[in-house]
Amino acid sequence: MLHPLPAETVLDAREHAERTTRILFILILLVYIIFFNLIFTVVFVCFGKHFYFIIVKKFWLFNTIATAVAFFTAIIHFRFARKRSLSEILNQLGAVPSDKMDEYHKFFINIVQEAEAATGIRPILPVVIPSAGCNAFSVEDGFQFAAIGITEGALARLDRSELTAVVSHEAAHLVSGDSRLATTASNILGVFDRLRSLFTKSKLWQVLSKTRVSVALILARPFLWFLATLGRFITNFIYMAISRKREFLADANAVNMCKDPLSLAEALYKISQRYRGNFDIPEGFASLFILNPQMLSLDEEQGFFANLFSTHPPVADRLEKLMTWAKTDVIEIKQDLKISKCLNVEKQESPKFFAHIKEKWEGPFTPLQILALDTIKPSTFVCSAADDKIVRAGDNELLLQLFIKRMSPAVSQNRCPRCNVPLVEMQYEGTFTLHCSFCDGDLLKYGILEKIISRKDKVFSDDKIRNVKTWRNLQRVNIPAIDNFPNIRCPICNTQMAMVFQSMFTGVVIDRCLNKNCRAVWCDGGELEKIQILVEEAEKARI
Known part of the structure; x- marks a missing residue:
């Protein structure tokens, strides 16, 4: 059960987030004031001799107009950053709604519902990123719609108490307003990135360079690019400076909510020791996660530059604080987590x-x-x-x-692409597959394969593990040729399926639907178990 935070703690955290938000707006305003006044200076250099009386005599009037335009542009920029919808942000993160029929997702949904009751924020959408990486995040849009997300890898590797602690950490970000601040800062950075691109590769400059202002543009272009870069740097600079502090605060508030600092420490240690996802997301979105998906060495360092340019504090520092609250030692965690x-x-x-x-x-x-x-x-x-x-x-x-x-619906309308018999819905690793009981093949809807790879409920015999290892060693010697378009169609959408490697590491060839709206996977008999065994054995060897 999660406990609500004291009202004073929530108010202090929200006031801090609001102050930081105002600072971000002032910085944007200053950047745009410099930007538009620089444009006015370029116009003055080009046309001053032709309109001397209008421009020179009314210099302060034009300066005031440029500042006013900068003010309204900053407001538009800031509102745009604040008003992006939750669905748009989740699409960028690659998150999907949690599945109420999935056993692992049910635990997660229940804990998020507890977070709703403890924080008073309703609704909080539980979402999942179909990735074997370990991570978690929280987001809030400008319309006060919120979501707490987690990866399939984290769902499979964290027990209930650890998962509760992680959800508490993300709920603490939502309560304090950190998630909304982080989302706003990320969107602001995105606009400055687009401006930098405009001043470098845009065809607009090729057209303008042929006009009479070409000389002035050649002179101004580096300054404009530098200004956009400066705006991005300043925004990132301020946000990074507060980002590390807010992670410590969220850890403290999470402990107050779940009353279990040891579980949060164990969860952080597990996530830090595994692949975190390395998602294809905008750079500014890394701060939304409980640990940086990029696994940068700078995040684990101390010092002036590390404090300014890294999104998260060192894991060791966070563990040390949590261990102080739990009155135990980090070494005990490392010993308890051996597989x-x-x-x-x-x-x-x-x-x-x-x-x-x-x-x-x-x-x-x-x-x-x-x-x-x-x-x-x-x-x-x-x-x-x-x-x-x-x-x-x-x-x-x-x-x-x-x-x-x-x-009942257990017998699917979809037929096995090999045997042409109806597929049977089976529960496997807490989720559902469509299984052919004749060839032992499995049809996996999009995202199911990542769930299964992340989970460890099924136990394999030593003989089976030994046989799979032998098979993999033979594959390394002689990798078979792949027919990219075999005579097989997706049982769900009837689209052509292509034979591809599940990954170059496993070397297992699977069939993947080419329909981007389907992306189902067909595994012939034994292929799914091969993938699971190879991934599990690799993780054991790493640890």
């Missing part, structure tokens, strides 16, 4: 049945195969491979439950 060896759990053999179809016995079939076959009905005679007893399929308790299940 233990997997247990040997053999897969239980499913019962098999022969079925009397079209006046002859066929099989044996597993229960899932019977579920997928339309030709086997409750009235069909079946014989168990274990005891040779012949009964109607509907009289067997196990098969009866399968026929009832067939009437």
